[in-house]
Structures are given as structure tokens and as C-alpha cells.
Amino acid sequence: MIIVLIGYMGSGKSTIGKALATKLNCKFLDLDDYISDKENTSISNLFKKKGEIYFRKKETEYLKELVNSSQPIVLALGGGTPCYGNNMTLLTETPHVVSFYLKLSIPLLAKRLFNERDTRPLISHLEIEAELLEFIGKHLFERTQYYSKSDFTLQTDYKSEQEILEDLMSHLV
Template sequence: MKIVLIGYMGSGKSTIGKLLAKKQNLPFKDLDQEIQIAEGMSISEIFSKKGEIYFRRVENETLKNLLALNEGFVLATGGGTPCYADSLDAMLNCADAVSVYLKTPLPILCDRLMNEKGVRPLLSHLNTREEMLEFVGIHLFERAHFYNQAEVIVETANDAPKEVVAKIVERLL
């Protein structure tokens, strides 16, 4: 089985993904890391040197290549992955994959992301919590249509990562 985690940045895809992979005895994969390995440069470098359109094309190809593998894993995607090209369709139409949306409330996302601005180039220009709330709120509104098509939707709220993993495992049974 392939478990594909989707959700906005800061929703816990990497943290939850690693714990879930361990619990399910599956390897953990991070789509951004796979792209960085394939391209030989960081995501920030790809954006600055080749642009977002190039990045989204490589992201889509890398996702499809992973989904075509004859092995199970837990995959943490980027926040925008299901929103571009036919990436969401690829996830939903992969017979041995299940998509899981980590649905995290806007205030919690903003609190987490305010603490991570330094490592998230998309957010570096946001100086106040109000700016963060507006920026993330707009993105969530735009992306909700894609995220909500996931086969499993897990409300994360203030749950500890282990509790979120337990919810996912329960829903996968």
C-alpha cells in the first residue's frame, strides 16, 4: 500500500509521515527530497533558477514515477502538489494508493508557520501574524477543493502526532 499525505505546509505531513511509516512498517518518502535528489539542487534553487512552472512539471513527473513503483511507502507531498497538473488524479487513480488529507485549522497552521518562516521561502515576506493569517487563509480557500477530494480526511487540530497516526491507521482498516 502507498499512503500519500496531502495538506497545507505546516500540517505535519513529514512528521506524521515518518511516524506512520514506522507504525505500518513501510519506508518513508518525501516528495521534495526525491525532487532535490533528481535535480541535484534544493527546491529554492529550482524555483529561483528554473521557475515554478518547471518545478511543478518535475514534481508531477516525480510523483507519477513514485506511484508507479511496485512497492509500498508513506509519501509526504508538498502543500501544492495536489493542486497542479493532474497530480491529484494520479493519486486518486493509483489502485494501490490512498490519499490522506491532514486537515489542520488555520490558526494552528499560522502558529506553526510563524515559527518556520526562516526555512520556508514562500513565507519570508510575511512579518505579522495577521499577514500570515491572510496569506494562508487565501491559499487554504484556493486549495480546499483539491485537498477535500482525498480518500481519507483526518482532522488534526491540536492532536499529538501519535494521535493523528492512530486516527489514520483506524481509517485505513
């Protein structure tokens, strides 16, 4: 089985993914890290040198590669991955893939992301929290239609890592 974690940046995909992989005794992969390794460059360099279209094509190519793997993995997607090409269709129509949308409210996302702006190029230009709230709101308005196609949606507001893991595990039994 391949467990795919979907959600906006800052929603906890990597944190929950690593903990889940440990609990299930399988490998954890972050799709962006996987792409960086395969392309031998950072995601930001890939965008700068080859553009978003190239990146999105590679993203889909590597997603297909991982989804077709015979090994069990927990895979965290980039926040935009489900929104491009046929990526969500690939996930929903592949029998051994189970997808989870880690849904965190806009105010909590903004609170979590505000101090991480420097490490997140997409939001590094936003200087006040109100701008970040508006930015996230617009993005989520566009992305929710894709995220909501996940097999399961887990509302994660004010839940501990352990509570989210238990919720997630309850859907795997």
C-alpha cells in the same frame, strides 16, 4: 500500498509520515526531498534557475514515478502538489494509493508556521502574524478544493501525533 499525505505546509505531513512509515515498517519519502535528490539541487534553486513551470512538470513526473512503484511507501507531498496538473486525479485513480488530507485550522497553522518563516521561502516575507493568517486563508481557499478530493480527511487540531496515527490507521484496516 502507497499512502499519500496531503495538506498545507506545517500540517504535519513529514512528522506523521515518518511515524507512520516506522509503524508500518516501510519507507518514508518527502516528494520535495525526492525532487531535490533527483535534480541534484534544492527546490529554491530549482525555482530560481529553471522556474515554477519546470518545477511543476518535474514534480508531476516524479510523483508518477513514485505512485507507480511496487514498493509500499508513505509519501508526503508538497502543499501545492495536489493543485497542479492532474496530480490529484493520478492519486485518486491509482488503485493502490490511499490519500489522507491532514487538515489543521488556519489559526493553528499560523501559530505553527510563524516561527518557521525563515525556513519557508513562501512565507519568509510576512512579518506579522495577521499577515500570515490572511496569507494562509487565501491559499487554503484556493487549495481546499484539491485537498478535499483525498480519500480521507483527518481533522488534526489539538490532536497528538499518537492520536493522528491511530485515526489514520483506523482507515487502513
